Amino acid sequence: MARLEAALAGARRAGFAERTPAVDEEAVLQAIVQVHDPRLPERLREACRRAPSFFDSADNPISPGTFAAAVAAVGCVLDGLAHIMAGNAPRVFAAVRPPGHHATRSQAMGFCFFNNVAVAAEAALQKGFGPVAIVDFDVHHGNGTQELFYHRDDVFYLSLHRYPYYPGTGGADEIGVGRGRGFTRNLPLAPGADDEVYLGALALGLEEVMRAMSPHMWLISAGFDAHELDPLGGMAVTTEGFQKMGKLLAQAAGSVPVLVVLEGGYNLDALKESVAAFLSGLSQVGSGSS
Numbered sequence: 001m002a003r004l005e006a007a008l009a010g011a012r013r014a015g016f017a018e019r020t021p022a023v024d025e026e027a028v029l030q031a032i033v034q035v036h037d038p039r040l041p042e043r044l045r046e047a048c049r050r051a052p053s054f055f056d057s058a059d060n061p062i063s064p065g066t067f068a069a070a071v072a073a074v075g076c077v078l079d080g081l082a083h084i085m086a087g088n089a090p091r092v093f094a095a096v097r098p099p100g101h102h103a104t105r106s107q108a109m110g111f112c113f114f115n116n117v118a119v120a121a122e123a124a125l126q127k128g129f130g131p132v133a134i135v136d137f138d139v140h141h142g143n144g145t146q147e148l149f150y151h152r153d154d155v156f157y158l159s160l161h162r163y164p165y166y167p168g169t170g171g172a173d174e175i176g177v178g179r180g181r182g183f184t185r186n187l188p189l190a191p192g193a194d195d196e197v198y199l200g201a202l203a204l205g206l207e208e209v210m211r212a213m214s215p216h217m218w219l220i221s222a223g224f225d226a227h228e229l230d231p232l233g234g235m236a237v238t239t240e241g242f243q244k245m246g247k248l249l250a251q252a253a254g255s256v257p258v259l260v261v262l263e264g265g266y267n268l269d270a271l272k273e274s275v276a277a278f279l280s281g282l283s284q285v286g287s288g289s290s
C-alpha cells in the first residue's frame, strides 16, 4: 500500500483529480479472458483460497486477498479507460498494484498476475479506439505485453529497458511476427543509462510508432524503477528526466488520449517525485485525473 500512497501523492501534486472506481468483478473477468487463458483467473482464485503460498513463480507470493487485488487493479485501469472513452479526461493515471507487464497469456510472473495494460489495450480495440500504441519505460522488459501482441498490427509495443536483465527478453531483434512484424520495437539499454540516453531512445521509438500507425489511444506502462535512486533498476534517470519523458509523450500524443498505468518503482520518495514530474510533463496538453 505504501507504493500506491506514494504514487497517489505524486499524482495529486501534478494536479490530477482523484476517483476510486467501483469494481464489477464479473465484467473485469470478462475483459481479462479476452487476452488471458481463461484458466489463469480461475487458477489464481483457487490458489488464493489455499494462501499464503506462491503462484506460478517464486516472485509471486500470494495472500487470500491477492485475487481480489489483482482483479481490482485491472478494474481500475478499465475504469480509467472508460473515463477517457467517455471524453471526460484526455490523460488519466491508474495507480494500481499489482503491476502487470510481465504477465503472459497463461502465466503469472515478476510480481504480475494479470496484464493490466494488455487487458486495457484489447478493451480499447473492441470499443473502436484502435489502433493502440503501448509505451513501456519500466526498467524491465514487458515480456507479457510483447507476447500478447507479437503477432498483431493493431497494437504497437514500444519498450525501453535494461538489457540483458530480468526477464531476459527484449532484444532489438524481437520485432514481431507475421502481420505483427514491425509493430514491436525494443530499445535495449546498458546499465547506468541516464536522462540523455532515455530521452534519445524515447524520441526515436515514438517516431517509429508514428511511422507505423496513427494511434487512437496511447497506453503507458509507467515503471519508475529506472530512477537513479531505485534499489533494483541500476539506471540513472532523474526526476527531471521523467518530466521530460512526459513532455515527449504529450507532444507525440497531441489530442489523442493517454492512459498511464503504474508498473514498477521501488524507492518510495523517488516514486512520488517521479510520478508528479512525469504527469506534470504529460499534462502540458489538456488536464487529467487519477
Ligand SMILES: [Zn+2]
Binding pocket: 138, 139, 140, 223, 225, 263, 264, 265
Ligand atoms: Zn520493473
